[in-house]
Amino acid sequence: MAPSGWARPPAATPNVVLITIDTLRADRVGCYGYKQGRTPTLDGLARQGVLFRTVVAPTPLTLPSHCSILTGTYPMAHGVRDNVGYTLPGGETTLATTLKSHGYSTGAFVGAYVLDARRGLNQGFDTYSGPSPATKREGDPRIVNLRTLERKAEEVVAEALEWLRTQGRKPFLVWIHLFDPHDPYEPPPRFRKLLPDPYDGEIAYADYALGQVIEYLKAQGIYDRTLVVATSDHGESFGEHGEFAHGYYIYDTTLLVPLIIKAPADLAIAPRSIGGPVRSIDIPPTILQFLRIPVPPTMQGTGLLSLIFGKRDYRRPPDAYSETYYPNQFGWSALRSVRQRRFKYIDAPKPELYDLLADPQELHNLFGRNRAMALELKSQLGALVARSVSEQRPRGTPVSPVDVELLKSLGYLGTSTPLPQSVRQQDLPDPKDKLAAFKRIAASAQLAAEGKCAQALAPLARLTTEEPSLFLAHLLLGQCRLSAGQHEAAADAFAAAIRLRPDAAEAFFYKSVCDFHLGRMDDSLADLNFALKIKPEYSHAHFYLGRIYQQRQQIAAALAEFQKCIAADPDFEDAHYKLGFLFAEQGKYPEAIRHFKMVISLNPGDAEAHYNLALAYSKSGDAAAARPEFDAACRLNAALCGRSPR
Numbered sequence: 178m179a180p181s182g183w184a185r186p187p188a189a190t191p192n193v194v195l196i197t198i199d200t201l202r203a204d205r206v207g208c209y210g211y212k213q214g215r216t217p218t219l220d221g222l223a224r225q226g227v228l229f230r231t232v233v234a235p236t237p238l239t240l241p242s243h244c245s246i247l248t249g250t251y252p253m254a255h256g257v258r259d260n261v262g263y264t265l266p267g268g269e270t271t272l273a274t275t276l277k278s279h280g281y282s283t284g285a286f287v288g289a290y291v292l293d294a295r296r297g298l299n300q301g302f303d304t305y306s307g308p309s310p311a312t313k314r315e316g317d318p319r320i321v322n323l324r325t326l327e328r329k330a331e332e333v334v335a336e337a338l339e340w341l342r343t344q345g346r347k348p349f350l351v352w353i354h355l356f357d358p359h360d361p362y363e364p365p366p367r368f369r370k371l372l373p374d375p376y377d378g379e380i381a382y383a384d385y386a387l388g389q390v391i392e393y394l395k396a397q398g399i400y401d402r403t404l405v406v407a408t409s410d411h412g413e414s415f416g417e418h419g420e421f422a423h424g425y426y427i428y429d430t431t432l433l434v435p436l437i438i439k440a441p442a443d444l445a446i447a448p449r450s451i452g453g454p455v456r457s458i459d460i461p462p463t464i465l466q467f468l469r470i471p472v473p474p475t476m477q478g479t480g481l482l483s484l485i486f487g488k489r490d491y492r493r494p495p496d497a498y499s500e501t502y503y504p505n506q507f508g509w510s511a512l513r514s515v516r517q518r519r520f521k522y523i524d525a526p527k528p529e530l531y532d533l534l535a536d537p538q539e540l541h542n543l544f545g546r547n548r549a550m551a552l553e554l555k556s557q558l559g560a561l562v563a564r565s566v567s568e569q570r571p572r573g574t575p576v577s578p579v580d581v582e583l584l585k586s587l588g589y590l591g592t593s594t595p596l597p598q599s600v601r602q603q604d605l606p607d608p609k610d611k612l613a614a615f616k617r618i619a620a621s622a623q624l625a626a627e628g629k630c631a632q633a634l635a636p637l638a639r640l641t642t643e644e645p646s647l648f649l650a651h652l653l654l655g656q657c658r659l660s661a662g663q664h665e666a667a668a669d670a671f672a673a674a675i676r677l678r679p680d681a682a683e684a685f686f687y688k689s690v691c692d693f694h695l696g697r698m699d700d701s702l703a704d705l706n707f708a709l710k711i712k713p714e715y716s717h718a719h720f721y722l723g724r725i726y727q728q729r730q731q732i733a734a735a736l737a738e739f740q741k742c743i744a745a746d747p748d749f750e751d752a753h754y755k756l757g758f759l760f761a762e763q764g765k766y767p768e769a770i771r772h773f774k775m776v777i778s779l780n781p782g783d784a785e786a787h788y789n790l791a792l793a794y795s796k797s798g799d800a801a802a803a804r805p806e807f808d809a810a811c812r813l814n815a816a817l818c819g820r821s822p823r
């Protein structure tokens with residue numbers, strides 16, 4: 178072994194491939210004993226590596242769980258409690274920042290918008306690539322092309338391999354996130370034919386794509402010196418405890434994930450299977466141990482190398498903490514659990530205790546019968562949480578309401594303003610008592626996301642009557658009424674939402690849109706100002722404010738709002754258009770030209786934008802520049818031909 182402090186030659190430095198297959202239940206993978214699926218790649222990795230049989234995710238939610246996988250910390254430390262409304266703060270120590278500081282090239286290729294770079298997981302990555310949503314700019318943040326919010330596994334892998342091919346001699350860390358097994362379960366046809374269950378088909382497809390990564394590593398002759406880690410962010414429910422998909426409860430169906438580690442060959446680790454339990458937060462410390470890089474003190478997980486080598490110095494498995502704050506989005510209590518040896522305690526307004534050995538399906542709540550054990554675990558849970566909370570970092574990084582709308586298209590409900598930390602969770606309703614209401618709002622949200630808002634109107638109206646304090650139901654009802662052109666009724670729904678959550682910027686914004694359409698400009702203006710007080714960078718609110726000022730001929734104020742709009746969102750096409758027009762009207766052609774060009778770069782097929790750009794060039798005396806723009810406008814729209822001024 179090299180003396181400490183000496184750098185090892187680069188050739189010996191292992192590469193790291195981290196694969197997260199979203200929504201992958203461990204018990205649906207072949208090497209975990211599942212017979213009806215098809216996961217030859219994962220099974221192959223397990224045959225050559227270490228398989229952990231019991232791996233506990235910190236939360237059944239994609240963004241916070243991935244934050245834990247990359248930072249090695251629990252959600253109360255990294256601060257991201259849900260997919261909606263949270264961003265990983267800057268300055269975190271992650272697997273990527275650590276490896277980058279040790280000379281690694283770092284690349285991340287993610288399959289879904291929920292892990293967009295703006296959520297903060299891009300820290301430490303030289304390259305971070307994910308789907309970028311193409312929004313249609315009509316002042317309505319709900320109009321979005323759903324297909325641009327996620328990418329198929331093969332597309333993600335192809336891009337990752339493209340990046341790998343351009344890497345030089347430096348060791349690399351590549352993180353590949355495959356979103357496919359997430360609902361809706363729609364595997365490509367050849368995998369749908371292969372397996373009767375479409376969820377299995379999606380898993381088989383993701384496994385197939387992962388196979389392409391392994392093949393590449395082998396073809397390049399670098400497989401043996403690459404550490405491959407495959408895991409998932411959470412499992413999936415298929416009706417267990419009445420739950421479908423994931424996020425609402427924290428039973429094992431959505432918490433147990435696979436973890437397979439294939440070590441570099443020179444470590445001569447014999448293939449084996451380890452009972453555990455271990456935790457997702459143990460992953461980055463374990464990777465760093467393999468690379469002989471010191472584990473940063475911020476990481477709360479435990480390196481598993483001693484366990485892998487079967488050394489006696491590995492203490493008994495640490496307690497595994499899990500949580501979901503998703504119920505908070507509906508005004509219901511968060512759920513938190515701790516698993517210690519065979520027992521699992523779930524802290525809820527109606528607490529639960531399970532003996533996982535005797536009752537792995539968590540069907541028999543022992544809280545009433547074994548209160549002493551439950552209270553002991555409750556106090557340990559409290560201590561674990563208190564130990565883990567990081568006080569140093571700023572929390573509540575602003576999230577744009579527009580992102581919230583985009584996430585809704587992926588099935589994630591919530592608001593850009595999470596419930597305040599001061600709310601006492603035990604005072605809120607228990608999610609177990611609200612499952613029916615949750616299913617009703619989720620079904621309506623699904624209809625809305627599919628563009629079938631009209632079908633959701635009646636169920637939502639009933640839901641708001643029966644669950645009057647359900648903020649999101651009022652908000653969604655208002656949005657569906659708005660898209661049906663029922664402005665007055667929509668305004669009423671938003672007013673009800675505002676009464677429940679006066680801190681929710683979206684409710685004010687949408688009410689202002691109703692008032693705008695009803696010609697009540699003073700009300701609209703007041704609501705927009707409320708929305709902007711809560712979320713100063715709310716691009717759509719600035720846009721509407723600009724429109725009101727423009728109608729009132731307060732051009733300087735209108736210009737200022739459109740400028741703020743593009744400062745918050747540089748790709749806001751309609752705001753560039755407005756700026757182009759207003760500057761052109763003032764004879765400020767260079768500014769007008771700049772904004773019309775921006776519109777064209779965002780939407781090259783916009784004939785009117787080419788025409789207006791041509792006009793602006795022409796009026797500024799640049800006939801040569803105007804010509805091709807007139808031609809482009811004419812090509813795109815014959816009605817604009819021959820309209821060039823002499």
Ligand SMILES: [Zn+2]
Binds near residue numbers: 200238239240410411
């Ligand atoms: Zn996920």
